[in-house]
Amino acid sequence: MDQEYDYIIAGAGAAGLSLAWGMLQSPLADKNVLIVDADLTPKNDKTWCFWHAGIPPFSDVIHKRWSTVEVRTPEEHFSQRVDEYLYYGLRSIDFQQKVLQALKAHDRFDLLENAVTDITVHPSEQSAILHTPDQVFQASYIFQSCFKPSGLEEADIRYPLKQHFMGWELTANREVFDPSACVLMDFDETFTEGVAFMYLLPWDATSGLLEYTVFSDRLLRSEAYQEKIALYLHNRFGLQRTDYLVSREERGVIPMQDRPFIPWYNSRSMNIGTRGGLTKPSTGYTFIRIQDQVRNIIEGLLSEGIPHVSPPSKLRFRAYDLWLLHILHTEPREALDIFYHLFRNNAMDDIFRFLNEDSTLAEDLKIMSSVPYRPFFRAIWKSRRRLRELQLAYTPSDRFPR
Numbered sequence: 001m002d003q004e005y006d007y008i009i010a011g012a013g014a015a016g017l018s019l020a021w022g023m024l025q026s027p028l029a030d031k032n033v034l035i036v037d038a039d040l041t042p043k044n045d046k047t048w049c050f051w052h053a054g055i056p057p058f059s060d061v062i063h064k065r066w067s068t069v070e071v072r073t074p075e076e077h078f079s080q081r082v083d084e085y086l087y088y089g090l091r092s093i094d095f096q097q098k099v100l101q102a103l104k105a106h107d108r109f110d111l112l113e114n115a116v117t118d119i120t121v122h123p124s125e126q127s128a129i130l131h132t133p134d135q136v137f138q139a140s141y142i143f144q145s146c147f148k149p150s151g152l153e154e155a156d157i158r159y160p161l162k163q164h165f166m167g168w169e170l171t172a173n174r175e176v177f178d179p180s181a182c183v184l185m186d187f188d189e190t191f192t193e194g195v196a197f198m199y200l201l202p203w204d205a206t207s208g209l210l211e212y213t214v215f216s217d218r219l220l221r222s223e224a225y226q227e228k229i230a231l232y233l234h235n236r237f238g239l240q241r242t243d244y245l246v247s248r249e250e251r252g253v254i255p256m257q258d259r260p261f262i263p264w265y266n267s268r269s270m271n272i273g274t275r276g277g278l279t280k281p282s283t284g285y286t287f288i289r290i291q292d293q294v295r296n297i298i299e300g301l302l303s304e305g306i307p308h309v310s311p312p313s314k315l316r317f318r319a320y321d322l323w324l325l326h327i328l329h330t331e332p333r334e335a336l337d338i339f340y341h342l343f344r345n346n347a348m349d350d351i352f353r354f355l356n357e358d359s360t361l362a363e364d365l366k367i368m369s370s371v372p373y374r375p376f377f378r379a380i381w382k383s384r385r386r387l388r389e390l391q392l393a394y395t396p397s398d399r400f401p402r
C-alpha cells in the first residue's frame with residue numbers, strides 16, 4: 001500500500017525548503033509531511049541575493065548585508081546608500097543546513113533522498129501520487145519544483161532569454177575591495193550579443209564573489225566567462241593571476257522568459273519556485289518571490305485547506321517586464337542605454353521598490369520618464385499581442401485546481 005502523508009514537497013531547493021520551513025513555523029507543523037530530493041547534502045553552490053525592507057527572511061543565517069550599492073559604466077560610477085532596501089546575500093549551504101537540521105529534529109516531517117520519477121493524480125482526484133524508482137507516496141497535495149509545468153511548450157515562450165553567469169569566489173593577496181558596497185552591475189560594453197556585466201559581492205577587503213553575468217539567448221563557453229573575470233580583476237584592481245586564489249566557482253542559468261503563468265502541475269500538485277514561474281522575467285530574481293508564494297500556500301491551507309495560488313504580477317508590471325525583454329532581445333544596445341539612465345536618474349531605493357512591484361503608478365511613471373522612451377514605444381507596439389496572450393493565459397479559475 002502507498003505511504004500516505006498530508007503534504008509532499010518534491011524538490012528540496014530554495015522553494016521546497018522555504019515551504020517546509022514555513023510549514024514548520026505554522027500550525028501546519030502538526031501535519032505529516034514528506035520532503036523528497038535526489039540530493040539532500042547541503043552545498044555552497046548558490047549565493048541567493050535580494051533586497052528587502054525590514055527584517056529579511058532567514059536573517060540569522062544571512063552571510064552578508066550591504067548598505068551601499070554601486071553601478072558602473074565605462075564612463076560613470078554611481079554609488080548610493082540604500083535606506084529602505086538593504087541588499088542581502090544568503091549562501092545555499094547555510095540555508096540548507098538550518099532548514100534540514102530543523103526538519104530532522106521534527107518527528108512528523110520525513111526526509112527522503114531519492115529521485116522523483118513522476119507525479120500523478122489518484123483516480124479519485126482526492127490526492128496526488130509521487131513516484132520514485134522503488135516507492136509510491138500519496139498526499140492531499142504535492143508541491144513540486146522538479147518538473148517543467150505540464151502544458152508548457154518552448155514555443156509558448158516568445159523571448160527565450162536567459163540570465164547566465166559564472167563566478168569566482170576568490171581571496172586576493174592584498175586589500176582591493178570596499179566591503180561596504182556591492183557592485184550590482186559593472187557593464188561590459190564590448191559584449192554585443194546581449195547585455196553583460198560584472199557583479200561583485202565583497203565579503204571583506206580581500207575576498208568576495210565576482211560573477212560575469214549575461215542576459216542573452218545563448219550561453220558562452222566556460223573559458224569565455226573565466227577570461228572576462230580574469231581581465232576585470234586585472235583592469236579594475238590590478239590583480240595578476242598569481243595575486244589571488246579561487247576557492248570556488250559558481251555558475252547558473254536563470255530563465256528570463258515571457259512564459260504563461262501555470263500554477264498547477266495537475267489538479268492536486270502545485271508548481272513552486274522557478275518551475276512555478278516565480279522568477280521575475282526582467283531581472284531573474286526569484287528568492288523573495290518564493291517567500292511570497294510560501295506565505296500564500298500556507299495561508300490557503302490554513303484557511304480553506306487548499307493552497308492559495310500567488311496571483312501573477314499585476315498586468316502593468318507584466319507589461320514592463322515584457323517590454324524590457326523585447327528590448328533586451330532585439331535591441332541590446334538600447335537596453336544598455338536604458339540601464340544607464342535608470343541608475344543615473346533614480347534613487348536606488350526607488351528602483352528596488354519598482355522592481356519589487358511595490359511602487360505606485362505615479363512612481364512607475366516617474367521611473368519610466370527617466371529612461372529613453374523610443375525603444376519602449378517600439379516594444380509596446382511590437383509586443384501588444386503577446387501581452388494580450390499572456391493576460392489571457394491566466395484566468396481567475398487557475399486559483400483553484402481544475
Ligand SMILES: Cc1cc2nc3c(=O)[nH]c(=O)nc-3n(C[C@H](O)[C@H](O)[C@H](O)COP(=O)(O)OP(=O)(O)OC[C@H]3O[C@@H](n4cnc5c(N)ncnc54)[C@H](O)[C@@H]3O)c2cc1C
Nearest residue numbers: 011013014015038048049115116146252273274285286287
Ligand atoms: C547559481 C544560482 C544563483 C542564483 N542567485 C539568485 C539570487 O541571487 N537571487 C535570486 O532571487 N535568485 C537567484 N537564483 C534564482 C533562484 O532563486 C534559484 O534558482 C533557486 O534555487 C530556485 O529555487 P527552486 O526551489 O525553484 O529550484 P532549486 O533550488 O533548483 O530546487 C529544485 C530542487 O529539486 C531537486 N530535483 C529536481 N528534479 C528532481 C527529481 N526528478 N527528483 C528529485 N529531486 C529533484 C533538485 O535536486 C533541487 O534540490 C539563482 C540561481 C542559481 C542557479
